[in-house]
Amino acid sequence: MSGRRTRPVRLGPRAIAALVLISAIGVVAFGWPLLAGADSGLAHSQDAPWLFAALLPLLVGVVVAMIADSGLDAKAVATLGVLAAVGAALRPLGAGTAGLEPMFFLMVLSGRVLGPGFGFVLGSVTMFASALLTGGVGPWMPFQMLSMGWFAMGAGLLPGPDRLRGRAELLMLAAYGFVASFAYGTVMNLYGWTIVPGLGSGISFQPGDPLPENLVRFLAYCTATSLGWDLGRAVLTLVLTLTIGTTLLKALRRATRRAAFEAQVTFDAPGK
Numbered sequence: 001m002s003g004r005r006t007r008p009v010r011l012g013p014r015a016i017a018a019l020v021l022i023s024a025i026g027v028v029a030f031g032w033p034l035l036a037g038a039d040s041g042l043a044h045s046q047d048a049p050w051l052f053a054a055l056l057p058l059l060v061g062v063v064v065a066m067i068a069d070s071g072l073d074a075k076a077v078a079t080l081g082v083l084a085a086v087g088a089a090l091r092p093l094g095a096g097t098a099g100l101e102p103m104f105f106l107m108v109l110s111g112r113v114l115g116p117g118f119g120f121v122l123g124s125v126t127m128f129a130s131a132l133l134t135g136g137v138g139p140w141m142p143f144q145m146l147s148m149g150w151f152a153m154g155a156g157l158l159p160g161p162d163r164l165r166g167r168a169e170l171l172m173l174a175a176y177g178f179v180a181s182f183a184y185g186t187v188m189n190l191y192g193w194t195i196v197p198g199l200g201s202g203i204s205f206q207p208g209d210p211l212p213e214n215l216v217r218f219l220a221y222c223t224a225t226s227l228g229w230d231l232g233r234a235v236l237t238l239v240l241t242l243t244i245g246t247t248l249l250k251a252l253r254r255a256t257r258r259a260a261f262e263a264q265v266t267f268d269a270p271g272k
Contacts, residue, residue: 009076009115014065019120019153022058026146030187033194034211052142055124062121079255080122083110087126088133100232103130104184105240106248107148108177111155112169113252123152143191151184170245177237185230189222 011019063077083106090103103126111119124145131141155176164172194205203221206214222230 009118011115011117012065015062015117018058018062018065019117022055022062022120022146023150025054025058026150029146030143030190033205033207034214036207055142055145059121059124062117076118079114080118080125083122084126084129087122088129091126091130092134100236102236102240104151104181104233104237105177105245107152108155108173108180108237108241109245109248109252111152112158112173113249113256114156116153116156119152119154119156120149123148123150140188140191143188147184147187150187151180154180170242170249173245174238174241177241178234181234181237182230185226185233186222189226190218193218193221 087103087106087110090106091101093102107119107123107126110122114122127145127148128141131137131144155173158172158176160169203217203224205217205221
């Protein structure tokens, strides 16, 4: 019954190029303070406007490239909007309480079913929508959009979407969600750590210091400030994936199959 399989939205060369470009910009935006000199400006609040200005057209570029490569239609865009709205609504349910953020498990399962390109756009758009919903718009928002895009994209890059199903797939997704939740927190810490005034000589970012020394301070900073928060996020993502992940995976695959995003439209000749 191969015709009943739900495949992730295919990534063509143009979509891959757009994802590589936007990810490269993100890596530079997060990491450049570690390599900058002591006399350079390091405030990410000054970086955010240009990063946001670059991020939005590139996100549109990814969507356009996916449409051109895969023939996505209005149903796919509607699915993106629905999932982003659900994710944005889930975020306030746990934000502010020990890192309990249920939107993360939805991003894992959506990225798995719909693929890395769709997952990246979904993660970024969901974070943008949730920021508007919760009043969380600020210089950190483009960095959150990038981090969540990578989070959902990673789920789409996991192996075996056509062969690995059932309990094995669920365990893999739960493990990914657990580990990637820490990764998300660590990446966002890198943004905050370089702009927060000195918290103490042992964990503060020191512009111009050797990279290994700053990385040791960064590890101490993560342990002291966000380890408990990241643990709460990771555990909740793990639990939700194991408990209701199977049901949601089936629902997402059923909706994707019925939408037939990549179905080819054909027309019969008149009179047939």
